[in-house]
Amino acid sequence: MEQDVTINQIDEKELLEKAEDLKDSERWREIISLLSPYHQAGKLSIEGLKIIGHSYSQNKDYDKAIRSL
Numbered sequence: 001m002e003q004d005v006t007i008n009q010i011d012e013k014e015l016l017e018k019a020e021d022l023k024d025s026e027r028w029r030e031i032i033s034l035l036s037p038y039h040q041a042g043k044l045s046i047e048g049l050k051i052i053g054h055s056y057s058q059n060k061d062y063d064k065a066i067r068s069l
Contacts, residue, residue: 012038012045019051031055039068 015038022031035052038044044052049068056065 012048016048028055028059
């Protein structure tokens with residue numbers, strides 16, 4: 001329940017900026033960890049879905065990459 005409150009208060013722009021910073025240094029697992037709770041809750045925009053899908057594919061987790069998109 002506490003996580004739901006946090007997810008509902010998300011500033012997606014800030015979250016995606018963090019993910020982009022991690023992407024620049026190819027920290028795919030950290031991006032996945034950052035975005036997964038929001039993805040599972042259905043709270044990511046198309047841009048967020050593209051980032052997490054790309055991160056899964058770079059992490060060679062192709063099934064999750066395809067499902068995320």
